[in-house]
Amino acid sequence: MNEWLRQLTVDVDDRLLDRQVTGPDGMPVGKVDDVELEPTEDGRYEITGLLLGSTALGERVRGLPGRWIERIGRWLHGSPHPRRIPAGQLLRVDPAVVVPEHIARDAVSPSEEWLRRTVITRIPGVSDARE
Amino acid sequence: MKPLLAITLGVLSAVGGFVDIGDLVESGVVGAKYGLRMVWVVALGVIGICVYAEMAGRVVAISGRPVFDLVRERLGPRMALANLAGSFLVSLFTVAAEIGGVAMAVELASGVDRLIWVLPAGLLGWLVIWLVRFEHMQQAFGLAGLAVAVFAVAMWAAGPDWGALGAQAVRLWPPGDEAAPTYFFHAVALFASAMTPYVVFFFSSGGAEERWSRKDLRTERVNTLLGFPLGGLLSVGIAGAAAVVLAPLGVRVDTLSQIVLPVAVTLGLAGVVVALIGIFATTFGACLETALSSGYTLAQYFGWSWGKRVGPSRAPRFHLGVAGALLIAVLVVQTGADPVMLTELSLIFSAVALPLTYLPVLMVANDREYLGDKANGRLSNSLGLVYLIITGIAALAAIPLSIATGAGG
Numbered sequence: 444m445n446e447w448l449r450q451l452t453v454d455v456d457d458r459l460l461d462r463q464v465t466g467p468d469g470m471p472v473g474k475v476d477d478v479e480l481e482p483t484e485d486g487r488y489e490i491t492g493l494l495l496g497s498t499a500l501g502e503r504v505r506g507l508p509g510r511w512i513e514r515i516g517r518w519l520h521g522s523p524h525p526r527r528i529p530a531g532q533l534l535r536v537d538p539a540v541v542v543p544e545h546i547a548r549d550a551v552s553p554s555e556e557w558l559r560r561t562v563i564t565r566i567p568g569v570s571d572a573r574e
Numbered sequence: 575m576k577p578l579l580a581i582t583l584g585v586l587s588a589v590g591g592f593v594d595i596g597d598l599v600e601s602g603v604v605g606a607k608y609g610l611r612m613v614w615v616v617a618l619g620v621i622g623i624c625v626y627a628e629m630a631g632r633v634v635a636i637s638g639r640p641v642f643d644l645v646r647e648r649l650g651p652r653m654a655l656a657n658l659a660g661s662f663l664v665s666l667f668t669v670a671a672e673i674g675g676v677a678m679a680v681e682l683a684s685g686v687d688r689l690i691w692v693l694p695a696g697l698l699g700w701l702v703i704w705l706v707r708f709e710h711m712q713q714a715f716g717l718a719g720l721a722v723a724v725f726a727v728a729m730w731a732a733g734p735d736w737g738a739l740g741a742q743a744v745r746l747w748p749p750g751d752e753a754a755p756t757y758f759f760h761a762v763a764l765f766a767s768a769m770t771p772y773v774v775f776f777f778s779s780g781g782a783e784e785r786w787s788r789k790d791l792r793t794e795r796v797n798t799l800l801g802f803p804l805g806g807l808l809s810v811g812i813a814g815a816a817a818v819v820l821a822p823l824g825v826r827v828d829t830l831s832q833i834v835l836p837v838a839v840t841l842g843l844a845g846v847v848v849a850l851i852g853i854f855a856t857t858f859g860a861c862l863e864t865a866l867s868s869g870y871t872l873a874q875y876f877g878w879s880w881g882k883r884v885g886p887s888r889a890p891r892f893h894l895g896v897a898g899a900l901l902i903a904v905l906v907v908q909t910g911a912d913p914v915m916l917t918e919l920s921l922i923f924s925a926v927a928l929p930l931t932y933l934p935v936l937m938v939a940n941d942r943e944y945l946g947d948k949a950n951g952r953l954s955n956s957l958g959l960v961y962l963i964i965t966g967i968a969a970l971a972a973i974p975l976s977i978a979t980g981a982g983g
Contacts, residue, residue, distance in 0.1 A: 461646050461647045461651060463643055463647075471877055471878060471880065474646065474877030476877075495877070500876075503650075503652075508655055538639060538944050539637075539638065554891070555878065559888075562890070563893065563894075566886070568705050
């Protein structure tokens with residue numbers, strides 16, 4: 444178990460929420476739009492997962508803009524459930540939240556994937572701007 | 575050549591803040607109206623943007639996190655969304671204004687109406703962002719933009735009374751016969767455009783594009799400390815040329831062709847050619863800067879992958895954002911909207927976004943989790959705090975002043 448996971452208490456608001464989530468190579472996966480908490484037997488809460496995507500974000504933005512973000516997210520992803528990364532999979536917080544390669548791949552946004560396949564890769568010159 | 579190439583990110587960022595289309599015109603207007611009596615505002619703006627660009631650059635070099643990342647992380651999703659809305663609109667209006675500026679520059683050179691050039695300018699912007707590497711892009715337009723130094727040459731060639739100009743430059747108050755609100759409206763406009771938020775978005779994201787790390791801190795400092803003052807000097811040159819040549823003739827500047835007039839009078843056709851190349855490069859460079867910034871802010875708020883260091887296929891939503899911003903901008907300018915008016919409109923949104931952009935930068939620059947031993951020292955913090963207050967005052971004053979003076983009229 445890594446050092447970050449051994450912490451007994453964590454200030455979720457300061458240390459976790461709204462942080463960038465990346466793969467080990469620094470490739471962005473999404474934001475920590477919300478966290479999943481489960482009550483433990485001793486009356487505390489344990490962080491069990493990170494929630495990513497506009498459906499999770501919309502709830503935290505609240506109000507009219509929040510509802511819009513949520514609605515657009517649901518429409519794009521075709522699902523009311525945000526993407527979830529199990530808390531045990533965090534590699535480190537540096538200050539971005541880094542997760543292993545396979546988790547990063549699984550957590551890629553479906554709308555990003557769709558856009559890549561159906562639009563972007565069909566435009567000529569796609570690979571030319573790569574460093 | 576090599577040391578010059580290393581600071582092109584700073585130069586291109588500064589071009590967007592000091593010599594983009596809005597500033598070209600604003601500097602000319604101010605120079606013809608007040609002589610060099612606004613140099614203090616440019617100096618104030620240069621120091622302010624240096625302070626915050628340096629902090630943002632340092633944060634990105636040490637932690638890899640660009641500015642809008644920090645905005646979301648420190649202000650939370652709601653306030654950051656308000657900032658996103660404001661900043662995005664500023665960038666969008668400015669992209670439109672720059673495309674209009676490019677079209678006007680080509681109109682001046684070719685004699686063919688500017689509305690013909692709007693779509694080609696937008697398309698060219700998209701192609702450059704889609705195909706050209708980040709470093710080549712910034713080097714080409716950063717260096718070509720230096721051609722606007724021809725205005726300073728024109729000022730010198732006109733043989734001004736240096737003593738009188740110097741006396742103007744150290745004054746902080748409008749000349750006796752000019753109305754104070756109009757003077758301060760122009761002061762706020764110049765200051766806000768120097769510190770406009772997209773400059774730090776672009777500078778910090780550009781640092782990430784260039785993969786700055788701890789060992790690049792020196793490059794980062796040289797970029798801020800040379801690039802932005804250079805931008806400020808270029809804008810003073812434009813004001814100076816107008817002050818020396820146009821002010822004595824009583825010319826009231828309100829078009830781009832009048833801005834070029836001092837160069838034509840003193841340096842002839844060759845000077846005009848250089849000036850037009852410079853104006854094309856700075857407005858087009860600023861168009862790239864603001865279009866990219868639109869993409870950067872969106873992507874960094876929502877956590878999408880972004881940037882030109884990865885190919886478009888690995889950052890599809892970012893590229894969609896950039897292309898969308900360019901498309902909207904082209905449509906806006908195609909209606910015939912005046913680019914100068916567009917920049918003035920963007921000032922109002924800029925006012926809202928300024929403190930919301932710089933506060934998170936200052937907070938994170940003090941956070942040792944991000945910066946370790948490179949966290950802010952006392953000097954950066956004192957200056958940062960002073961400028962936070964100044965931007966707050968400018969933000970509050972901007973809207974009443976623009977209403978009271980009919981946008982400086």
